[in-house]
Amino acid sequence: MTxxxxxxxADGLQRVVTDGLAAQNGRECALELMDGVTADxxxxxxxxxxxxxxxxxxxxxxxxxxxxxxxxxxxxxxNNDPALSIEELEEPFATASDTFRRGAAxxxxxxxxxxxxxRRNGLSTIAHHPxxxxxxxxxxxxxxxxxxxxxxxxRIKARQAEQSGWFVGCGSSTHNHNDVAELASLHLVYxxxxxxxxVPYLALPEDTRVVFExxxxxxxxxxxxxxxxxxxxxxx
Numbered sequence: 001m002t003x004x005x006x007x008x009x010a011d012g013l014q015r016v017v018t019d020g021l022a023a024q025n026g027r028e029c030a031l032e033l034m035d036g037v038t039a040d041x042x043x044x045x046x047x048x049x050x051x052x053x054x055x056x057x058x059x060x061x062x063x064x065x066x067x068x069x070x071x072x073x074x075x076x077x078x079n080n081d082p083a084l085s086i087e088e089l090e091e092p093f094a095t096a097s098d099t100f101r102r103g104a105a106x107x108x109x110x111x112x113x114x115x116x117x118x119r120r121n122g123l124s125t126i127a128h129h130p131x132x133x134x135x136x137x138x139x140x141x142x143x144x145x146x147x148x149x150x151x152x153x154x155r156i157k158a159r160q161a162e163q164s165g166w167f168v169g170c171g172s173s174t175h176n177h178n179d180v181a182e183l184a185s186l187h188l189v190y191x192x193x194x195x196x197x198x199v200p201y202l203a204l205p206e207d208t209r210v211v212f213e214x215x216x217x218x219x220x221x222x223x224x225x226x227x228x229x230x231x232x233x234x235x236x
Contacts, residue, residue, distance in 0.1 A: 021050055
């Protein structure tokens with residue numbers, strides 16, 4: 001069973017390191033406590049990695065990547081360091097993001113924001129935290145270059161691994177969203193690049209509806225006909 005230890009480097013920077021993962025992976029993994037990341041935050045990330053490796057029987061090598069919630073982690077090998085250090089996407093909301101930075105502060109913050117959005121809206125379960133590369137079905141009237149006045153997000157059970165389950169409609173009651181010719185498939189990261197405020201709502205469970213209006217966000221819980229204004233969104 002993998003344990004975790006807190007250690008301080010020669011330069012004074014602290015990090016959390018796995019203890020026992022090397023027996024399975026060949027290398028321990030380490031996450032540095034920087035940019036506000038706490039030891040508890042780091043342990044959660046490392047436990048996720050350890051559980052994944054245990055369940056899959058795979059090994060992680062330097063330079064390889066792993067999905068973590070919305071973002072992507074990369075494993076780096078520093079000179080004379082037996083542990084693999086964790087890096088994350090520098091710009092997790094950008095479509096062209098392919099550069100990494102040390103740590104996992106942004107990935108952790110996105111997960112925290114999604115969990116908090118679920119909690120404050122009174123929802124007891126989370127379907128899953130979708131990765132930025134997963135797809136949504138979107139109304140073709142929502143042009144990438146036009147202003148989006150109203151967005152209606154509905155989540156159903158995803159039928160394929162790369163599908164998030166989210167459908168994004170234009171909000172018009174006269175538009176037939178059952179016509180496949182009126183629909184397109186889009187990676188979620190394109191939505192986040194347009195408006196990062198959408199991302200905290202993307203971990204809401206199946207059968208949830210979220211309506212984004214210019215001045216408010218309304219959340220409809222599964223099986224509930226009346227929506228509730230998310231007051232936290234008004235303060236954002």
